[in-house]
Amino acid sequence: MFKILKQSSKSKARLTRLKTAHGEIMGPFFMPIATKAAVKNLNPEELKVLGAQIILSNTYHLMLTPGEKLIKENGGLAKFMNWSGPILTDSGGFQVFSLARLRKITEEGVTFSDPASGKKYLLTPENSMSIQQDLGVDIAMAFDDVIGYPAKKSQIKESMERTTRWASRCKKSHILKKQMLFGIVQGGTYKDLRLRSAKDLTDLDFDGYAVGGVAVGEPREKMKDILNWVVPILPLNKPHYLMGLGRPEEIIQAVRLGIDMFDCVIPTREARHGRLYLWSSELSLRGGSRRRPTKQSKLLFPHFVRGRNNNWYKTINITNAKYRADFLPINNTNLKQYSKAYLHHLFATNEPLAMRLATLNNLDFYLRLMKEIRQQIKTGKL
RNA sequence: GUGGCCUUGGUGAAACGGUUAUCACGCGAGUUUGUGGCACUCGCAUUACGGGUUCGAUUCCCGUAGGCCACC
Numbered sequence: 001m002f003k004i005l006k007q008s009s010k011s012k013a014r015l016t017r018l019k020t021a022h023g024e025i026m027g028p029f030f031m032p033i034a035t036k037a038a039v040k041n042l043n044p045e046e047l048k049v050l051g052a053q054i055i056l057s058n059t060y061h062l063m064l065t066p067g068e069k070l071i072k073e074n075g076g077l078a079k080f081m082n083w084s085g086p087i088l089t090d091s092g093g094f095q096v097f098s099l100a101r102l103r104k105i106t107e108e109g110v111t112f113s114d115p116a117s118g119k120k121y122l123l124t125p126e127n128s129m130s131i132q133q134d135l136g137v138d139i140a141m142a143f144d145d146v147i148g149y150p151a152k153k154s155q156i157k158e159s160m161e162r163t164t165r166w167a168s169r170c171k172k173s174h175i176l177k178k179q180m181l182f183g184i185v186q187g188g189t190y191k192d193l194r195l196r197s198a199k200d201l202t203d204l205d206f207d208g209y210a211v212g213g214v215a216v217g218e219p220r221e222k223m224k225d226i227l228n229w230v231v232p233i234l235p236l237n238k239p240h241y242l243m244g245l246g247r248p249e250e251i252i253q254a255v256r257l258g259i260d261m262f263d264c265v266i267p268t269r270e271a272r273h274g275r276l277y278l279w280s281s282e283l284s285l286r287g288g289s290r291r292r293p294t295k296q297s298k299l300l301f302p303h304f305v306r307g308r309n310n311n312w313y314k315t316i317n318i319t320n321a322k323y324r325a326d327f328l329p330i331n332n333t334n335l336k337q338y339s340k341a342y343l344h345h346l347f348a349t350n351e352p353l354a355m356r357l358a359t360l361n362n363l364d365f366y367l368r369l370m371k372e373i374r375q376q377i378k379t380g381k382l
Numbered sequence: 383g384u385g386g387c388c389u390u391g392g393u394g395a396a397a398c399g400g401u402u403a404u405c406a407c408g409c410g411a412g413u414u415u416g417u418g419g420c421a422c423u424c425g426c427a428u429u430a431c432g433g434g435u436u437c438g439a440u441u442c443c444c445g446u447a448g449g450c451c452a453c454c
Contacts, residue, residue: 031416034417035417036417040419094416095417097416099417210416212416215415215416216415242416243416244416245415245416250415263416264415266415268417269418272417273413273414273419317412321409
């Protein structure tokens with residue numbers, strides 16, 4: 001099911017292959033986010049072309065609309081949305097923490113009301129499992145209790161221990177054999193809590209392990225500490241998933257610390273606000289100095305393994321006035337045929353195509369980044 | 383031609399003669415980490431022009447320019 005094809009000698013990075021019911025995934029990999037059964041502005045065919053191997057969707061959103069039963073009736077989430085590859089769903093633990101109103105946590109589960117309708121719902125480890133099994137996804141996540149930062153250690157401990165008890169209940173009610181189930185390590189920024197959580201979850205024997213409760217307001221440097229504590233005591237022969245992260249340099253750092261899987265709203269959400277992720281090598285390509293395609297492909301992938309700085313990529317805000325008359329291509333990969341000035345205009349006039357092109361750019365960047373990471377592990381550079 | 387009303391950022395509107403001229407949109411620049419496209423932060427004005435009264439004028443008076451309405 002899960003195989004490590006190569007272990008880096010320079011770091012804890014590994015080149016991996018994960019077999020799922022809907023196909024194989026080469027890791028480390030990034031999952032574009034399709035919260036409500038759609039990656040915003042793109043269709044599944046385009047995701048394939050971009051190189052997406054798997055997408056992430058949400059228990060919380062789909063149970064509210066259209067309801068998991070309807071999707072089950074339609075043959076499962078993949079068929080419902082016409083995506084032929086693997087899907088991972090989040091359990092709803094994070095969403096009831098970040099989105100729901102009037103959240104009440106008890107040992108049984110979480111009651112909350114949907115801000116849109118006002119209706120009350122109950123999410124428990126058992127029905128989170130049931131919903132994810134109805135959706136028929138390849139990877140289900142255990143229902144966890146997420147807590148923000150800062151919080152008292154006693155509260156973090158309580159939520160971590162509850163997460164472990166819930167994980168055990170998830171295990172018991174998970175009967176769909178072809179679906180993998182991942183546990184989620186909690187414990188905030190405390191080493192003893194993180195270690196406890198990781199150990200207890202390992203004892204429950206999951207198909208993969210996620211590090212959760214990161215990027216919930218804690219200082220950024222803490223992430224490295226957390227991964228340094230947790231990853232070494234997770235089973236080596238299981239996938240390691242860092243939930244919700246992150247920026248390109250954070251992903252590379254996490255890969256070095258042994259993480260195989262990522263998801264993040266950054267590329268798609270920021271695209272909708274006009275922020276584009278670009279390779280620095282592309283920005284230095286000025287009009288006039290045309291290069292041959294063969295040389296260009298080398299230029300696109302900088303040796304980001306060297307040095308600590310992040311100047312191998314840049315972000316620009318295409319809505320900035322300085323792009324009004326910038327007739328250079330948006331990028332030199334999948335959007336060479338459109339100029340920055342055109343995209344600037346699309347944002348200025350609020351054309352739907354604006355978000356679409358920006359999303360195509362950012363996902364191309366993220367998925368190429370992952371491809372490059374795999375290549376560099378393969379060739380011993382990372 | 384005569385009389386009346388009017389002129390405040392890019393746009394539309396506020397401000398009894400009294401702090402740094404307010405609000406919305408727009409524009410300019412940011413924030414965004416297991417997704418609302420939401421939201422938030424910061425910046426953007428010689429109050430049409432020229433005079434006068436006053437301790438102090440967007441506010442009161444006179445003139446000029448421009449706009450709207452009515453009448454001959």
